[in-house]
Amino acid sequence: MSRKYYQEEYETMPRDKIRELQSKRLVEQFKYVYDNVEYYRNRCKEAGVTPDDIKSIDDLDKIPFTCKDDLRATYPYGLFAVPRKEVVRIHASSGTTGKQIVVGYTKGDLDIWDDCAARQLVAVGADEDDIVQDAYGYGLFTGGFGIHGGATKLGCQVIPISSGNTQRQITFMQDLKSTVLCCTPSYAAYLGETLKEMGLTPKDIYLKAGIFGAEPWTEEMRRDIEKSLGLKAYDIYGLTEVLGPGVAFECSEQAGMHVNEDHFIIETIDPKTGKRLPDGEKGELVFTALTKKAFPLMRFRTKDIGVLNVEKCKCGRTFVRMSKPMGRTDDMLIIRGVNVFPSQIEEVLLKQGYAPNYQIIVGRENNTDTFEVKVEMTPEKFSDVIAEVKAQETKLENALLTILQIKAKVTLVAPKTIERSEGKAKRVIDTRKLHG
Ligand code: ADP
Ligand code: ZN
Secondary structure, eight states: OOOSOSSHHHHTOOHHHHHHHHHHHHHHHHHHHHHHOHHHHHHHHHHTOOGGGOOSGGGGGGSOOBOHHHHHHTTTTTTOOSOGGGOOEEEEEEOTTSOEEEEEEOHHHHHHHHHHHHHHHHHTTOOTTOEEEEOSOOSSSHHHHHHHHHHHHHTOEEEOOOSOOHHHHHHHHHHTOOOEEEEOHHHHHHHHHHHHHTTOOGGGSOOOEEEEESSOOOHHHHHHHHHHHTSEEEEEEEETTTTEEEEEEEOTTOSSEEEOTTTEEEEEEOTTTOOBOOTTSOEEEEEEESSOSSSOOSSEEEEEEEOEEOSOOTTSOOSOEEOOOOOBSSOOEEETTEEEOHHHHHHHHHHTTOOSOEEEEEEEETTEEEEEEEEEOOTTTOOOOHHHHHHHHHHHHHHHHHHHSSOOEEEEEOTTOSOOOSSSOOOEEEOOOOOO
């Protein structure tokens, strides 16, 4: 019988005690960040807030926000709160203009991350007997390493296969008898289809649970994946700026993701006014890291829209549950698990000598995202020789791949054929219907 919780003391702590713990940690952490991050200290000074003003969690809304632009402005090390040599790991994700943002971890931070990820694994029923096939991308992306650390700490056998090489994934599922699969939901769906194409059924593999996140997915997709791979599928939420996978995790109830509240405070705010909203009202999710040391963000605005539920969960955990993200307040797209900003695409086009007349078309076929960029040729670049057009398309595809890290299909069209709009240009056509 596997254990029910990884750290029961925290996961089932009465809510008033959680609040007390958060309050104490917030006061200490605010002072720590104020003292150690000059950029943020200046932000606080502008807002007229000092550590003396933050006496308990009731003062939370006096604390200035941090947002992605702050990470860009301080790239690479400007928001780090420890000396460089205490940083033992760097991860990165894309910024809005193609510039990476980087985050870092101390040994202690990695330990916290491992715990958060281990809680997720235990919540899906995993223990030392399990074989975890970690098919999230390894590298600067937090997915692969995040799950890896939690699974190792829990004592599972980890297969660090990373994403891709789909047939080998299935072969390993059969030969090594993996019991838990971790990857993006779209890759899980693709693996399910491949299994079928290979003439196999879920009976030929041993998976019992899947931990799928890093991008939006629907309940319908969940059921499809569960059927095609013969497992129970769980959602996991995270973001590079805050931690990576394991900020919030789903339990056996599959009804919202428990936020690891001993390490993070979550709030919902009105994205327009920045005012805090009561629990249960839909708003932008904001996180404060309470225990991280290398890259401790205060009130980080995620731009994800969601709702919080503080009702006690049937699983016994008391941590607040966040809904699946229901959309974003910015124009970031998540395509095959990778963050893509239209501005990154525009920048590439301009650099390559095109005008900003383009359309991004995202869809989903067989549970995999399709990604096309339609670009108008300029009169100077215009050609009706097929080979020339093809060569131009390939050149653009390569330039986009370098910046975005995923492949887009580029289609060049004749000048003046993309519809001009009178208001805001409709540059993105996304037919995926990801939010239920
Ligand atoms: P990750 O490694 O989790 O992909 P990124 O920083 O690249 O981290 O992207 C974070 C964003 O991914 C979040 O702000 C959110 O929009 C999206 N995301 C992460 N997990 C989920 C999830 N389970 N469901 C929907 N969207 C998610
Ligand atoms: Zn629960």
